Amino acid sequence: MTFLAPFLLAGLATIAVPIFVHLIQRERTRVVHFPSLMFVQKIPYQSVQRRRLRHWFLLLMRCAAIALIVAAFARPFFPRGAAATLAAIGGSREVVVLLDQSASMGYGDHWQRAKDAATLAINQIGVADRATLVVFNRNAEERIRATSDRGRLEGTLRAAQLTDGGTRFGPALKLAESILTRSTLQRREAILISDFQKTGWTGSEDVHFGEGVTLTPISVASTPAPNIAVPSVTFTRTAFQNQERIAVTAGIANKGAAQVNGVPVTLEIGGRQLEAQTVNIAPNSTTSVTFAPFTLTEPSVQGVVKTGSDQLAADNSFDFVINPSQSVSVLVIDSGANPTSSFYLTRALAIGNTPTFQVETVAAARVTPQMLERRTVVVLNDTMVPPGLAGGALKSFVERGGGLLIVFGARTTWPQNETALLPGTLGTVIDRADGRGATIGFRDYSHPVFEIFKAPRSGDFSAARVLHYRALTPGPTDRVLARYDDGAAAAVEKRVGAGRVVAWTTTVNDEWSDLALKPVFLPLVHQLTRYLSQFEQTPSWSTVGQAVDLSMLLKTKADRVVMTPSDERRPMGAGDSAVLELAEHGVYQIRSASSPSAPPDRIAVNIDPAESDLTPIDPAELVAAVTGHAASTPTAAGTAAAELTAEEAEKHQNLWWYLLVAGLLMLTAETVVANRLSTKERFT
Amino acid sequence: MAASEQSSMPGARFVDPKILMRVGNLELLAKTVVDGFINGLHRAPFFGASIDFAEHRGYVPGDDIRRVDWRLYARTDRYYIKQYEADTNTNFTILFDVSKSMNFTSGDGPTKLEYGSFLAACLGYLATRQRDRVGILTFDQNIVTHVPPSAKHFNQVLHVLDRAAAERPGQLSVALHQVAEHFNRRGILLLISDFYDEPDAILDAIKPLRFLGNDVIVFHILDPQEISFDYQDAAAFEDLESREQIPVVPDSFREEYRRLVQAHIETLRRKFSEQRIDYAQITTTEPLDRALFSYLSSRGKLMRVR
Numbered sequence: 006m007t008f009l010a011p012f013l014l015a016g017l018a019t020i021a022v023p024i025f026v027h028l029i030q031r032e033r034t035r036v037v038h039f040p041s042l043m044f045v046q047k048i049p050y051q052s053v054q055r056r057r058l059r060h061w062f063l064l065l066m067r068c069a070a071i072a073l074i075v076a077a078f079a080r081p082f083f084p085r086g087a088a089a090t091l092a093a094i095g096g097s098r099e100v101v102v103l104l105d106q107s108a109s110m111g112y113g114d115h116w117q118r119a120k121d122a123a124t125l126a127i128n129q130i131g132v133a134d135r136a137t138l139v140v141f142n143r144n145a146e147e148r149i150r151a152t153s154d155r156g157r158l159e160g161t162l163r164a165a166q167l168t169d170g171g172t173r174f175g176p177a178l179k180l181a182e183s184i185l186t187r188s189t190l191q192r193r194e195a196i197l198i199s200d201f202q203k204t205g206w207t208g209s210e211d212v213h214f215g216e217g218v219t220l221t222p223i224s225v226a227s228t229p230a231p232n233i234a235v236p237s238v239t240f241t242r243t244a245f246q247n248q249e250r251i252a253v254t255a256g257i258a259n260k261g262a263a264q265v266n267g268v269p270v271t272l273e274i275g276g277r278q279l280e281a282q283t284v285n286i287a288p289n290s291t292t293s294v295t296f297a298p299f300t301l302t303e304p305s306v307q308g309v310v311k312t313g314s315d316q317l318a319a320d321n322s323f324d325f326v327i328n329p330s331q332s333v334s335v336l337v338i339d340s341g342a343n344p345t346s347s348f349y350l351t352r353a354l355a356i357g358n359t360p361t362f363q364v365e366t367v368a369a370a371r372v373t374p375q376m377l378e379r380r381t382v383v384v385l386n387d388t389m390v391p392p393g394l395a396g397g398a399l400k401s402f403v404e405r406g407g408g409l410l411i412v413f414g415a416r417t418t419w420p421q422n423e424t425a426l427l428p429g430t431l432g433t434v435i436d437r438a439d440g441r442g443a444t445i446g447f448r449d450y451s452h453p454v455f456e457i458f459k460a461p462r463s464g465d466f467s468a469a470r471v472l473h474y475r476a477l478t479p480g481p482t483d484r485v486l487a488r489y490d491d492g493a494a495a496a497v498e499k500r501v502g503a504g505r506v507v508a509w510t511t512t513v514n515d516e517w518s519d520l521a522l523k524p525v526f527l528p529l530v531h532q533l534t535r536y537l538s539q540f541e542q543t544p545s546w547s548t549v550g551q552a553v554d555l556s557m558l559l560k561t562k563a564d565r566v567v568m569t570p571s572d573e574r575r576p577m578g579a580g581d582s583a584v585l586e587l588a589e590h591g592v593y594q595i596r597s598a599s600s601p602s603a604p605p606d607r608i609a610v611n612i613d614p615a616e617s618d619l620t621p622i623d624p625a626e627l628v629a630a631v632t633g634h635a636a637s638t639p640t641a642a643g644t645a646a647a648e649l650t651a652e653e654a655e656k657h658q659n660l661w662w663y664l665l666v667a668g669l670l671m672l673t674a675e676t677v678v679a680n681r682l683s684t685k686e687r688f689t
Numbered sequence: 690m691a692a693s694e695q696s697s698m699p700g701a702r703f704v705d706p707k708i709l710m711r712v713g714n715l716e717l718l719a720k721t722v723v724d725g726f727i728n729g730l731h732r733a734p735f736f737g738a739s740i741d742f743a744e745h746r747g748y749v750p751g752d753d754i755r756r757v758d759w760r761l762y763a764r765t766d767r768y769y770i771k772q773y774e775a776d777t778n779t780n781f782t783i784l785f786d787v788s789k790s791m792n793f794t795s796g797d798g799p800t801k802l803e804y805g806s807f808l809a810a811c812l813g814y815l816a817t818r819q820r821d822r823v824g825i826l827t828f829d830q831n832i833v834t835h836v837p838p839s840a841k842h843f844n845q846v847l848h849v850l851d852r853a854a855a856e857r858p859g860q861l862s863v864a865l866h867q868v869a870e871h872f873n874r875r876g877i878l879l880l881i882s883d884f885y886d887e888p889d890a891i892l893d894a895i896k897p898l899r900f901l902g903n904d905v906i907v908f909h910i911l912d913p914q915e916i917s918f919d920y921q922d923a924a925a926f927e928d929l930e931s932r933e934q935i936p937v938v939p940d941s942f943r944e945e946y947r948r949l950v951q952a953h954i955e956t957l958r959r960k961f962s963e964q965r966i967d968y969a970q971i972t973t974t975e976p977l978d979r980a981l982f983s984y985l986s987s988r989g990k991l992m993r994v995r
Contacts (some may be wrong), residue, residue, distance in 0.1 A: 035923040040790035040801070040915060041885040042935055044949040045926060048942050 009080035015073035023067035063682060071442060073668030081664070082655035091251040096191030097133040099151070100127050101181040105141040106165060107172040108549070108590070108616040110225075112200065112232070112317040116167050118225040119198045126196050126223075137184055138162060141177035142170025143550045143613075151184070169319060169549040169590040171613035172205030176213040178220075178631055178662035185218050193531065194219040200226040203622040204615035206630075214632045222624030231261025233268060233286070234320035234617035235310050240545065241356075243331050249329055253300040255310040258284035260617055265313075269290045272296045274308045304328045305607045307592050320617040324592050325545040330552075332361040333538040336380045340388040340416045341368030343514075347386050349521035350412075351512045353530040360540050361668035374398040381538040382409065387414025387512055390423050401427055404502025408537025413475035414512040428483040428508045432476025435493065438674035442470035445520075446490040452498070454486055454532045464528060469520040471495075474511040486579045505537050546609040547587050553608060556583040564598035570610070578590060696980045721845040763906040780838035780876025781816035781823050783846065784868060788829040788859020789930045790885050794973065795914035803911050804973040805881040812879055817843045825849050826966050827872065828864035829857045835871060857931035861886045865894030875902035888956040891963065899964055907961055908953070909970040916972065918946040 008014065039045070104123050110116045123138070130136045135151040138161050149161040178195070184688040185193040195214070199205075201224050214220060234257075241252040251274055259265055264287050280296045294310075311322045335354055339346045349364050354362040367376065372391035377383065377398065385391075390399065403409050403426060411417075411427070419431050437443040445466040450459040458464035471489060479485050479497045486496040486507070499506045511518045513530070520526055547553065555565060555577065565583075567575040570591025575596070577583060587610045594605040606622065628634075655661075748757060748768035758771045786979050791802040793877045799807070817840075824838030825846045834853070836845045843861070861882060872878070878898055884891055920939035927934045954970055961968035 035922070035924050036927050036934065037920065038793065039926045040793040040912070041884060042926060042928040042930050042931075042933060043885050043934055043944050044953070045937060045942065048945045049948055286947055520958075 006081050006083055007651075008076075009082065009651055011079060014075060016078065017072060019075070020068045020071050020554045023064060023071070027064045052209070056199065060682065063675065063678055066671055066678060070668050070671035071197065073664045073671060077661040077664035080655050080661045081662055082651070083203050084651070084654060094650075097135070098131065098192045098194060099185055099188035100126070100130060100134060100136040101184050101192040101195040102136060103145075103177045103181055103195060103197045104138065104140045104162070104165060105142070105172065105177075105197075106140045106168045106170070107202070107205070108167075108319045108612045109200055109202050109619055111167050111319055112230060112619060113201050113227055115225045115227065119200075119223075120162060120165070122223045122225065123162050123196075123197050124159060126198075127155055127162065130155055130158070135188075135190065137181075138165075138182075138539050139180055140165050141178055141180075142168050143173045143176070144170070145177040145180040146610070147180060147184075148285045149547045151188075155485065168588065169610075171611045171616055172199070172202045173550075174199070174627065175207075175210035175212060176207050178210065182214055182218075182528060184210055184357070186215060192219075193217060194221060196223060197624075197627075198223045198225065200224065200619065201621040201624050201627065202616070202618065203620045204618050205621050206627055208630065211565050212631050218632065220628050220632050221307060222628055224621065224624050226619070226621040228621070229262055230619040231259075231263065231265075231315065231405055232317050232320070232612070232617055232619055233265060233313050233315050234258045234260065234317075234325035235270075235312050236291070236349040236614035236617060237321070238323050238325050238545070240327065241298070245300070249301050250298040251301050251327060252295060253308065253310065254293050254295040255312075255323065256291055256293050257286060257312055258291040258617060259286055259288060260619065262288050264278065264288050270294045270314045272308065272310055274299060275306055283633040301327055301329055303602065303604070307607050307609065309320040310476045314523060317619070318618070319590055319612050320614070323611055324590070326592065326607040328543050328544055329480055330358075330361065331540070331542070332363050333381045333385060333534060333540055334364050334379055335355075335364045335534060335538075336372075336376055337364060337366040337384045337386055338369050338372055338388055338391055339366065339386040341370065342416065343387075344513070346414070346514050346516070347384075348514060349526065350384065350530060353521075353527045354534060356527065357531050357534075359542060360535070360538075362534060366462065377402045377407070381408060381540075382410065382411045382534050384412065385417075386412045387416050387516075389416070389418040390420055395423065399423070400501065403504035403506060406503040406539065408504060408534075408539065409501075409506045410533055410537055411506065411508040412513050413477070413510045414517060416471075426499075426501060428497040428506055429477045429494065432478060435474050437471070437474070437489075437491075438472040442472045442518075443469055443474065443489040443491060444471065444494050445469060447486050447488040448485045449484070452484070452486050454496075454529075454536050457528060457532060458525070463588075465523070466520075466525055466660040469518060469523045469525070471511050471518040471520070473517040477508060477510050499689065505539070506625045507533060507537060509533075549587060549590055549610055549612050551610075552584050552586045554584050566596050566598055566601070568596070568605075577652045591630055614668070691930040716973045717792050736781050744772050746772060746883060779821050780872075780874055781813065781821040782838050782876055782878050783813060783823075783825040784865075784878055784880040784882075785809055785825060785827045785850070785853065786829070786859060786861065786864075786880075786882035787827045787833055787853050787855050787857045788861075788885075790859060790883055790946075792855035793915075793929060795912050798912075798973050800855075801883055801910045801912060801973055802806075802853060802855050804971075805815075805908070806853060808908060808910070808971070809879065809881055810847055810850055813843060816877070821877070826868055827847045827853055828859070828868060829855075830863055832864065832867050832871075838876060859885075862894040864888040865898070869894075869901070872898065872901055872903060875897055876904070876953060879908070880905060881908045881910060883911060884953075884957060888953065888960055891957065892960050895961075895966065896964065899966060905964075905966045907957075907966055907968045909968065911950075911970065911972055913974050916947070916950055918943050918950075924941070950975035956957075 038562070055615070076671065084501070102123050106116075111117060127136060130153060132153060135153055136158055137151050138158055139145050140148055148165065152158065162635045179195070181195040185195060194220070197220060199222075235255055236258050237256045239254045241251070241254065243250045255272070256272060257268065257270060264285065264640060266285040268286060269281060269283050272279045279299060282294050282296070284292055284294055286292050306327045307324070308327060309322050309324045314321060337347050337351060343465060351364050351366055354364045365376075369388045369391040371386075372393045374393060377394070380402070383402065385397070394402075408427060411544045413431070415434065417426055417431075448455040448458060450465065451458055456664070458466070474489065474493065475495055477494045479494055480499070482499070484498045485494050486498055487494075489495050493510070495510055497506075497508045500516050511520070512520055513526075564579050565577045567577055567585060570589040570593065571573060578583070585593070585608075587608065590610055593608040593610060596605045597603055597610070701981060745758060745761065746769065748770050752770050756770045761767070786799045786919045787802060792800050794800040799803075805840070809825065816823050820840065822838035822840050823843050824847050824884050825834070825836045827833040827849060836842050836849055861884065880895070895905060895907075918939060920937070920943075923936070923938045925934045926937040958968050958970070960986065
């Protein structure tokens with residue numbers, strides 16, 4: 006029990022008054038005159054001192070009455086019973102307990118404290134109340150729905166496990182909002198139990214609890230929370246004697262406020278430790294560790310970088326899977342008449358390393374259909390359709406998934422029988438040399454080619470001047486990727502079969518345009534080629550929470566068996582959905598059901614690097630953003646049950662009223678007893 | 690009582706006609722014969738000239754020869770003298786205790802002082818009708834007022850009774866010793882008091898009066914509460930005379946108090962009886978006429994015995 010006005014308990018000192026009165030009371034002031042006390046004096050009587058002891062009961066009644074009244078004025082209430090009292094007095098409650106099970110909750114005893122707080126909240130569910138248990142990381146999952154059965158709730162809570170997922174409050178709060186909005190109970194409240202990572206709340210979540218819905222945050226965050234993590238790994242590939250050597254560089258982050266020295270960092274490849282180093286990391290900073298290169302001899306090699314030990318072990322290791330680098334084979338076909346027509350293009354492609362481009366330039370007249378074999382992308386650079394590819398060879402190449410980049414120039418001609426490959430209808434040469442020339446005014450940033458230029462200062466196309474271009478009228482199914490400032494199409498895409506065709510209406514050398522001299526030329530060429538080749542780099546790792554389509558990743562459909570990092574065997578049939586949700590930190594192994602002895606494909610999964618940042622957000626800020634009004638921020642240690650403010654709890658419980666009535670009744674009883682005693686014997 | 694209060698005669702309120710109507714049917718007979726010259730209802734202590742023959746005695750020289758019974762001489766040839774009982778008046782003195790303890794009443798009734806005044810007035814009036822000489826002496830620890838007995842002092846007696854006030858503490862034994870010095874003639878002494886003193890001390894003080902040949906009549910006046918001690922609430926009991934206060938719990942005191950009071954009364958009754966002193970205990974709630982009636986009845990019986 007606690008008191009809303011504890012200073013009034015000083016009034017208990019008035020208990021000394023009846024005690025003092027009992028101590029000093031000897032007689033009443035009323036005097037009876039009597040003719041003579043001759044006979045009275047002969048009668049022995051008991052002294053006041055001895056008789057006073059017989060009035061302990063009266064004294065206790067008086068003290069109790071004072072104590073009750075003083076306690077009533079101090080306005081007592083039971084904080085732990087506030088919720089239950091509220092349920093009993095203020096109506097039934099619809100409670101949604103939101104329990105954070107993200108990876109960061111594995112820090113120290115956060116998870117256990119969170120479960121304890123949830124248990125406490127569940128224990129306060131009244132008979133008429135309903136509670137829903139929602140566990141969340143990046144996503145929210147409703148484990149048990151709207152029940153008053155504490156046993157089921159506690160059982161479900163006990164079954165809840167810590168996950169490796171990231172933290173996002175938005176989905177959990179939205180789920181709670183939907184549950185509470187549909188509820189018909191009088192009081193609706195959500196209890197959010199989390200470490201309140203700042204990274205879990207961006208402020209842009211569109212969550213707003215309605216009127217009457219309260220959000221009670223219970224923080225289990227530790228302050229400070231020192232943490233060392235391996236947030237990233239990069240690879241440097243080099244060729245050495247026709248073998249690819251890879252140097253691993255790991256980033257090591259110190260999230261604490263104190264410098265850490267001698268942190269061990271180890272690199273393991275294929276289950277074998279290759280190297281170990283120690284590093285010193287300044288507070289709140291990151292350093293990198295570069296290991297000696299090693300030779301990659303086989304695909305899908307598993308590796309891991311491990312660093313020291315702290316209270317959050319999940320981010321102390323970083324798994325990855327390395328595959329030999331892939332290259333895109335590009336056949337550049339030009340007219341052969343101008344030796345510089347493909348100069349800029351081939352130089353640009355030679356620089357690429359992700360992927361690398363293997364470029365072969367050949368004159369149109371010497372092209373044969375065999376040249377298309379093992380080619381991924383064909384570039385027709387200001388030339389006609391090669392005679393060797395006419396008659397459907399080129400079309401067939403594209404339909405099989407090949408990429409075709411058509412660069413228009415003065416020497417470009419297009420036969421009528423190959424119009425199926427041409428995006429739109431080719432027109433005349435437009436001369437814009439009379440002025441400042443044309444500029445590329447519109448880019449379709451939603452297209453993969455131009456997506457990387459979307460951000461500001463990510464590529465200045467306006468600096469390039471186009472003096473001539475070929476008019477191209479796109480077909481109804483063609484997609485314009487870029488336009489000149491006069492609205493004419495600069496780049497148009499057409500899908501043919503499984504392949505892609507992009508027409509660029511000006512030259513890629515300095516003949517009609519100076520685009521090749523501008524900085525944006527290199528990334529543009531790389532993006533075009535990568536897009537046309539449909540290149541997708543196999544990631545060396547994924548993040549927990551991502552889902553991968555195995556059929557796309559492995560480019561085959563077959564019966565597979567997936568072994569999760571926790572050694573769970575998960576069969577996936579060829580006809581089933583091949584989407585695998587990566588929920589665990591570690592390495593997933595995918596084996597073919599038909600050849601289980603074959604080397605498995607691997608997918609390395611790491612926790613979201615944001616989970617390593619344990620900086621908490623002020624729970625009151627989150628509550629204010631969600632509910633629109635401030636709220637108290639109880640901690641799990643003490644006030645998990647404080648769904649109500651102290652004033653509200655006291656107001657609902659009204660214990661003072663009962664105490665006051667009890668005190669008055671005690672006074673009445675005291676009056677009766679005192680009168681009886683005084684009539685029986687005055688001096689006790 | 691109301692009629693008497695309207696009378697112009699001082700102390701007339703004490704002569705309640707209702708009381709006198711009932712007491713007047715009886716004769717107040719003196720116990721002893723006192724000296725006097727006025728015939729009355731009382732028997733004189735000496736033989737004298739009266740109409741009631743008492744006895745014959747032999748003649749001795751010096752006797753008045755007119756009292757010789759010549760008829761008896763004729764029959765016996767001896768000289769005998771006829772003696773008669775002489776009815777004469779006596780001194781009727783009221784000894785009235787006016788100590789502060791007498792100024793007590795437990796209710797709406799008269800205080801002991803008032804009640805004693807009524808009683809004294811009634812008996813004085815009766816004595817006056819008997820042609821006795823009536824006087825009064827009030828006392829507390831000393832003699833306060835003294836009106837010598839006289840046939841003409843009845844009004845003064847009433848005046849003294851009317852003005853009597855209980856103002857000082859009393860000391861019965863001391864006062865009575867002083868009183869004894871004022872009586873050199875035999876008579877009737879009517880002592881009215883609450884007798885808050887030790888019985889032996891009281892007797893020691895009264896004995897001298899009795900030894901002078903006085904007929905002593907004692908009225909012991911008490912308030913009913915002084916006998917029953919029927920108080921309910923505990924309180925501080927204050928002695929009216931000494932002002933001493935004592936905490937009293939009536940319930941626990943009552944039985945013992947009653948026993949002591951009754952023992953005191955019985956002791957007084959016994960000791961007064963041993964000294965041939967008439968004793969009557971009267972409470973202030975007791976009808977005055979009935980008390981006098983019962984007392985005078987007992988006095989009549991005693992006279993016949995004598």
